[in-house]
Amino acid sequence: MEDIIPPVDRSLLLKELTRERFLRHTNKAGNDIYVVTAHNAPNVMREIGRLREMAFRDAGGGTGFEADIDRYDTMQEPCRQLIVWNPDAEEIIGGYRYILGNDVRLNADGQPDIATAHLFRFSDKFLRDYLPHTLELGRSFIQPKYQSIKGGAKSLYALDNIWDGLGALTVRHPEIQYFFGKVTMYPSFGSLGRDMILHFLNRHFGDRENLVTPITPLEPDKENLRRIESLFPHSDMKDNYKILNHEIRALGQNIPPLVNAYMNLSGTMKVFGTAINDEFGYVEETGILVTVSDIYSDKRERHIETYAADIKGDLQFDRFGIS
Template identity: 55%
Template sequence: MCVLPIIPPVATALLEQELTAERLLRVTNKAGNEIYVFTAEEAPHCMQEVGRLREEAFRHYGGGTGKAVDIDEFDTMPGGYRQLIVWDPENKAILGGYRFIYGSEVGFSPDGKPLLATAEMFDFSDAFLRDYLPNTVELGRSFVSLQYQSTRMGTKAIFVLDNLWDGIGALTVVNPDALYFYGKVTMFKDYNRRARNLILHFLRKHFPDPDRLVTPIHPLPIEVCEEDEALFSSEDFGTNYKRLNTEVRKLGINIPPLVSAYIALSPEMRVFGTAVNEEFGDVEETGIFIAVGQILEEKKQRHIESFVRNRNGNGEAANGHG
């Protein structure tokens, strides 16, 4: 694959011009940051900066597109994905983001496949398309800007992932039909193989998808030796999670932060298996599905109810995001 130099940063003044009041979704619970939502058409300069930061972050860990900027047809097509970003008003910088699309807005190809970025790696059952997709938010391309992956940036860096969940939680308020989240967690090809297999085996055991709602087109095989399989012999989730954490740390690494964040969100999560994304540096993508109603109460209060309270308290409107 030909790897191009990444574009230079977009001028701050151009970003600020596009981050208007009607695109402000909410202020974060922690660190005083702001969440904005926009499309590529509405905010082309912000889209360029998001694409630059995404490519920089993913390429750093061995993924990415190899293009000068990570922007594809799902970002730019009419009715395509919207961008949700965390903006640091103090340092005038994008800290991280997701792209998302409401299932009710998803189009279909002539052969009946949903026009979703994950449709290139996963097959969707008729039951999923009929009973779940219309009430689902698909999340993708989660990233934290490289600069803010360092604890040297203080609280701004520590809370980026938490800030992103503030934004995702608010989506369920501005669109009450959003009852499910569907996304994926990424592991890079240079991530320790044993740790990867332990994590995926743990997820498969505790978060199965018995209905086979979504399945990888080419599933990644998970090879776990008997000794490692025995680590998770308990039926208790907490016990097995502690064992997983211990074994991964023995290898000198941690469970990827987004994996930990999803695990901590809901005990009723479903995991759809893992596929290799050949268009994105051969990263390994694991499908995740969560019902909003089954999110742990503490997380609901933190990321959803806080937005409801603030909005009701100061009369904020759901400005065009529903």
């Protein structure tokens, strides 16, 4: 396990966070969102790698290297880095990395050259009908300082701020019809709570078309499964969610924030099963697909339409009835 690198000098970060890399102001908490790459902002990338490794190690994952930076961050056509920037403290709160599906190249085996390809197999239908219109998301993080309520509004709205950025990307790139990403659970969470959450997700959001499948699927504990199968008697997702939330809290835990965020984004979300990531602290990764046009109206208004309204004079948007 390598020591994590020291913080990157703020003056170097500020030099790279230029006007042309600014995406939008957040709706809450007075933060800014930027999009950079390792090529045009190497110091920001180094700081992102430092903060990601800190956040993931604290949760029980991480790469074990001095910074979480891999070839998908640095290759010729790299993932772009969306970050939430605190202009008061002059520091990164959190972020996501992403790549547009129509920028993804296929490997010799016909599978996409993306970070999730060592965990999941992608069907011909997904590659043909979904990938060209998909934004692949990964490495979601909130730096540890902003994971506590002691951080006030900056912490409270950190994840919401990230969704402001993702919403803006759907406006900037109208070809985006889907978000494809992963939700991560850590071995420290415990198998019973994990299996409850995964059973719930597969029941209400399971992929019935085998669009994407785990290469080595995580199998639930058989004893857990016997207990869980009778736990959710309702057909309605919201009723079963109340039971899930109660049971998880009874275990002294909480449903992971990103799991909640995706579930509260769209009722047509698809879940693709779960794989163990042996390159990232053996965390458990569940594939997720969200259809952008099915995002709930309140989320669409907050994260997408606010940005569309801000730049209405520059672009025309009709996909959400915005003109």
